[in-house]
C-alpha cells in the first residue's frame with residue numbers, strides 16, 4: 001500500500017476488499033469498546049460486495065458484537081423487497097444474514113412494494129434516522145461507506161441531479177443515470193455529518209472520477225472529500241489517474 005494524504009492505495013481489488021473489511025471490523029470494535037455499540041452506513045456496488053464477503057470470511061470478525069451494531073444504508077434502489085438489485089439484498093446475502101445481528105438494528109430503506117414513491121421512502125427514512133438521533137437529524141455514524149461512480153457520484157447523488165441539493169437527511173431520487181432510475185439516498189448534508197467517511201474505489205474506470213473529485217472537489221465525491229474527514233481507499237487501477245502519487 002502507498003499513501004498520500006487521505007488516499008491509501010492497494011495492489012488490486014482483492015487486496016483492497018480484504019483491507020477495507022479488516023479496517024471496518026476494527027473500527028466497529030473500537031466504537032464498541034468505547035460505547036458498547038456501533039453504527040455503520042453501508043453502500044451498494046461491486047467493490048462493496050467484495051468487502052462484505054471479506055467481513056464474513058474474516059478471522060477477526062468475532063471481535064465485533066454484531067448484535068450491538070446499527071446498520072444503515074447510504075442509498076437504496078427503489079425496488080420491491082428482496083429484489084436482487086437492492087443494496088439491502090446484497091448486504092444481507094453477503095454477510096448480514098450470516099452474522100448474529102439484531103434484526104431491530106438493521107435499518108433498510110423502504111421498498112417499492114411497501115410505499116408508493118421514493119419520496120415517501122425518503123421521508124420514512126428521515127424519520128427513522130431522527131428517532132435514532134434522539135429527535136432530529138441523524139445519529140452519529142461511526143463509519144459511512146461510499147462507492148464512487150465513473151461520473152463521480154456517491155450514494156445515489158448524481159452530478160446535476162436535483163437530489164444533490166436536497167435539504168434534510170434523506171431524499172427521493174428520480175432519473176438516476178445508473179439503473180434503476182428511482183432510488184432513495186442520504187443527502188450530502190447527512191453524509192457529511194459522519195466523522196469517518198470512506199470512499200472505496202476499484203478499477204481503471206474510476207481513475208478519472210477519483211482524480212477529478214480529489215483535485216477539484218466539484219463532483220459529489222469531491223464534496224464529501226472536501227469535509228476533510230474522508231479517507232480514500234483505492235486500488236492501483238483507480239489511483240492511476242492521480243498524477244502526483246508514485247507507486
Ligand SMILES: O=C(O)[C@H](O)[C@@H](O)[C@H](O)[C@H](O)COP(=O)(O)O
Nearest residue numbers: 044045046047147148149154155
Ligand atoms: O446503489 C448503488 O449503485 C451504489 O450505492 C453506488 O453509489 C455505488 O456504490 C457506486 O455506483 C459504485 O458502484 P461499483 O462499485 O459497482 O462501481
